[in-house]
Amino acid sequence: MRIFIVCGLLCMVALIGKAQEINHEGSDITFKMPATSNKNIILSPETVDTNKARLRIGTTPSFGGNYSYYFTHDHDYTYIGKALGIGISSPQHLLHLNATNPVLRIQSKVNNSIGGKIRFTEYFFQGAYMHYEADKNRFDIGMHHVADEELGSDVPSITVLRHNQYVGIGNISPVQRLHVNGIVRSAGYHIENGGGIVGIGNGAFSIGEGEETWSLVGKEIKIVHGVVGRSALLTVAGKVHAKEVKIDLQAGADFVFDEEYNLPELSDVEVYIKKEKHLPEIAPASEMIKSGLNSGEFQIQLLQKIEELTLYTIEQESKIKRLEKLVEQLLNDK
Numbered sequence: 001m002r003i004f005i006v007c008g009l010l011c012m013v014a015l016i017g018k019a020q021e022i023n024h025e026g027s028d029i030t031f032k033m034p035a036t037s038n039k040n041i042i043l044s045p046e047t048v049d050t051n052k053a054r055l056r057i058g059t060t061p062s063f064g065g066n067y068s069y070y071f072t073h074d075h076d077y078t079y080i081g082k083a084l085g086i087g088i089s090s091p092q093h094l095l096h097l098n099a100t101n102p103v104l105r106i107q108s109k110v111n112n113s114i115g116g117k118i119r120f121t122e123y124f125f126q127g128a129y130m131h132y133e134a135d136k137n138r139f140d141i142g143m144h145h146v147a148d149e150e151l152g153s154d155v156p157s158i159t160v161l162r163h164n165q166y167v168g169i170g171n172i173s174p175v176q177r178l179h180v181n182g183i184v185r186s187a188g189y190h191i192e193n194g195g196g197i198v199g200i201g202n203g204a205f206s207i208g209e210g211e212e213t214w215s216l217v218g219k220e221i222k223i224v225h226g227v228v229g230r231s232a233l234l235t236v237a238g239k240v241h242a243k244e245v246k247i248d249l250q251a252g253a254d255f256v257f258d259e260e261y262n263l264p265e266l267s268d269v270e271v272y273i274k275k276e277k278h279l280p281e282i283a284p285a286s287e288m289i290k291s292g293l294n295s296g297e298f299q300i301q302l303l304q305k306i307e308e309l310t311l312y313t314i315e316q317e318s319k320i321k322r323l324e325k326l327v328e329q330l331l332n333d334k
Contacts, residue, residue, distance in 0.1 A: 108134060119144070129154060137162040138172065247296045256307035263311055279305060 031041040085091030088098035097104065106116035115134040121127035121144070131140045131154070140156040159168040168174030170181035255261060269280065278284045282301055283293065 106132075125153075131156075140172070247299070249296050249300065251300065253300050253303040253307055256304055256311065263308060266312060281305075 029043040031043075083091035083093055083096060085096045086098070087102075088096055106118070108115055112135045115132040117129055117131040119125075119127060119129045126144050126146055128141070128143055131142070132138075133140065139160045139162070140154075141158040142154055142156040144154050146153050156172050157170065159172045159174065160166070161168075161174060166174040166177055166179065168179045168181070171179050256263075264280065272280050276284070282305070
C-alpha cells in the first residue's frame with residue numbers, strides 16, 4: 001500500500017513539474033504492474049465543479065474499490081521517507097495532517113455495517129482499539145488481549161450508545177447516563193438533580209445544601225436544618241422519632257444511698273430554690289436553652305433528685321410514725 005501511495009504522489013509531482021509537456025485532460029494515466037499482479041495503478045484527474053478539482057488514485061480492474069484515494073487541490077501532499085504529510089511539507093509521522101480545523105473521517109460505504117475501527121497494537125494484534133459499530137449504533141473503546149485477528153477477541157471497556165449517549169463501563173448495554181459494571185473508586189462526586197445535591201469527597205458524604213443537609217463526615221453523622229457548627233457523632237436539628245433509644249452510661253446515682261452521703265437539709269434546699277429559682281445541681285432553664293443538655297448526665301441528675309426525694313419521704317414517714325406514737329401515748333395517759 002505504501003508503494004501505491006508513493007507512486008501516486010510521484011505521479012502528481014511529475015504532472016505538476018511537466019504540465020506544459022503532458023496534457024491528459026479528460027483521460028487517465030495507467031501504470032502497468034508486473035505480469036504476476038492482476039491489478040494496475042491508475043490516476044484519474046477529475047473536475048468536481050468550476051472551482052474545485054481532485055486527483056483520484058486507484059487500482060484496476062476494481063477502480064473505485066477499497067483501494068481508492070482522493071487528493072484535492074485544497075491541501076498539499078508530501079511523502080518523505082516513511083512519513084506522509086497532508087498540508088505540511090515536512091511530515092514528522094507516518095501520517096501528519098496540518099490544517100486550521102483538521103478532520104480525519106473514516107466512513108463506511110454502506111449503512112448499518114460493522115463500521116470503522118482504529119487499532120493501536122504491538123507487533124502482534126494485542127493492544128487497544130476504537131470501534132464504531134454502525135449496525136448496533138454503538139461506539140466502543142476496548143482492549144485486545146491475544147495475538148490473533150479474531151474480532152471475537154475484542155473486549156469493550158467503554159461503550160457509548162448513539163441514540164441516547166448513555167455510557168457503559170464494563171457494560172455494552174447501558175440503561176442509564178452512566179452505567180458501571182463493577183466497583184467505582186473516585187476522589188469525589190457531585191450530583192445535582194431537581195435542586196438537590198449529593199456530594200461525595202474530602203472524606204464526606206452529604207445530601208442537600210446549606211442549612212438543609214444530611215452529611216456523613218468521617219465517623220460523624222450530621223442532619224442539619226437551620227443549625228450549623230455543631231460537632232458530634234450525630235447532630236440532628238429537628239425531631240427524632242424512634243421506637244427505642246438506648247444510652248450507654250458510665251455511672252449512676254446510687255451514691256445517694258451511701259451512708260456517708262451528705263443529704264442536704266430541706267430548709268437549705270428551700271433557701272436555694274427561693275434564691276436561684278431552680279434545684280441545686282440542676283442547670284437553669286436559660287443555660288439549657290443556650291447550650292442544650294446531655295441526656296445521659298441529665299437522667300443521672302434527675303435520678304439523684306428522685307433518690308434524695310425518696311430519702312426525704314422516708315425520713316418524713318419516720319417522723320410521722322414517731323408523732324403518731326407520741327399522740328397515742330398522750331391520749332392513753334388521759
